[in-house]
Amino acid sequence: MNVTVYNVKQGDSFLINNKECFSGVLPLLVDTGCRKFNMHRKVSVSLKSELFSILITHSHRDHMGGLKDILINPKCNVDEVFIPWYLPEILQINKILKKKFAAYNSLSLPSFKSIKLSFLGEGDNVYQTGCDNYKVLNPPKNADQVYEGLMGDGLVSQTNDVESVITRLNELGFDVDIRDVVDYSPEITPDAEQEIYRAQARKFVLKFFTTMSSFVFGAKASNIKSKVREHLELLSNHTSIVFKYKCVNDGLGWLFTGDADTEAFSRIMNGKYKNYLKADMLKVPHHGSKENLDAVTLGFINPLFAIVSHNNFKGKGIDRHPHQEVMDLLNIAGVEVFYTNDVKKNNKVIMKSSYSRPFSGLFKF
Numbered sequence: 001m002n003v004t005v006y007n008v009k010q011g012d013s014f015l016i017n018n019k020e021c022f023s024g025v026l027p028l029l030v031d032t033g034c035r036k037f038n039m040h041r042k043v044s045v046s047l048k049s050e051l052f053s054i055l056i057t058h059s060h061r062d063h064m065g066g067l068k069d070i071l072i073n074p075k076c077n078v079d080e081v082f083i084p085w086y087l088p089e090i091l092q093i094n095k096i097l098k099k100k101f102a103a104y105n106s107l108s109l110p111s112f113k114s115i116k117l118s119f120l121g122e123g124d125n126v127y128q129t130g131c132d133n134y135k136v137l138n139p140p141k142n143a144d145q146v147y148e149g150l151m152g153d154g155l156v157s158q159t160n161d162v163e164s165v166i167t168r169l170n171e172l173g174f175d176v177d178i179r180d181v182v183d184y185s186p187e188i189t190p191d192a193e194q195e196i197y198r199a200q201a202r203k204f205v206l207k208f209f210t211t212m213s214s215f216v217f218g219a220k221a222s223n224i225k226s227k228v229r230e231h232l233e234l235l236s237n238h239t240s241i242v243f244k245y246k247c248v249n250d251g252l253g254w255l256f257t258g259d260a261d262t263e264a265f266s267r268i269m270n271g272k273y274k275n276y277l278k279a280d281m282l283k284v285p286h287h288g289s290k291e292n293l294d295a296v297t298l299g300f301i302n303p304l305f306a307i308v309s310h311n312n313f314k315g316k317g318i319d320r321h322p323h324q325e326v327m328d329l330l331n332i333a334g335v336e337v338f339y340t341n342d343v344k345k346n347n348k349v350i351m352k353s354s355y356s357r358p359f360s361g362l363f364k365f
């Protein structure tokens with residue numbers, strides 16, 4: 001048993017602690033939950049002063065909120081932080097949209113002065129050991145592919161006229177400086193692939209704005225904020241790191257999915273790395289949301305077990321997870337599901353938390 005599942009309510013945090021794997025492979029903390037769950041304390045208890053790495057699946061606070069506290073905690077010895085391609089761009093888009101997203105802006109990449117920062121995209125191995133037991137399947141390293149998946153066929157009718165989109169956004173009350181978009185140049189880039197990254201990162205930021213033309217022209221000032229926010233939230237989930245971890249001791253394959261959506265899985269299923277999607281254990285994407293897992297994807301992954309990290313419908317608005325549809329899907333497929341918290345309906349527990357059986361033999365809560 002070498003995976004720990006932390007209960008961070010609606011959020012993710014997992015520790016893969018495989019010492020017997022390969023030289024150069026360190027324990028890997030996958031996401032850090034929201035800040036209030038104090039993962040810096042929990043990890044220092046689990047690992048003592050052992051060196052470890054962190055993988056952030058995407059920019060949302062229920063996945064990276066605890067990162068900063070871990071990095072500044074002297075009891076946490078972090079060797080390297082892995083982030084998805086485009087994460088700096090998503091944080092930068094936040095800043096470009098500034099005033100209207102003041103609260104959202106507080107999330108930023110901490111300073112990485114003494115820590116190695118690595119970018120991961122499709123085809124990479126998390127650890128550069130030559131082994132592919134930590135294979136990255138998402139996001140694609142091509143910005144066009146990101147938006148094709150996100151926008152579907154609607155993209156065909158998009159305008160490429162970024163100026164008119166930004167003019168309209170400014171009319172609607174957003175304070176966007178067009179130069180921040182068209183002159184965008186990433187401050188940090190991967191060590192390798194710098195030129196490729198710069199070109200794609202610039203396209204990524206530009207496309208975020210041009211793909212907004214599908215709704216900014218028809219939108220009213222009263223609802224534009226929520227539409228822009230949704231566009232950004234979906235983009236962040238869509239570019240979550242998805243990776244397959246294969247344990248060398250027991251041969252079990254784990255699929256870590258962040259909050260990736262069905263479009264991301266459908267791209268992987270039709271691509272070069274599709275066979276890596278098949279897994280024994282599935283971290284159900286996005287806390288059991290129906291926008292993120294469908295029958296086709298589940299059938300393809302074909303897991304024996306699944307973990308749903310959620311807070312029993314206590315999220316806001318559309319974030320009330322897990323959705324009944326996903327619970328039904330997993331049930332019909334005969335998957336044994338571990339829930340991080342009780343699932344209640346009308347004050348009745350309809351699905352018990354797996355804390356009542358903390359040692360499944362596969363992982364520990």
Ligand SMILES: [Zn+2]
Nearest residue numbers: 011062259286
């Ligand atoms: Zn999440």
Ligand SMILES: [Zn+2]
Nearest residue numbers: 058060237259
């Ligand atoms: Zn998310």
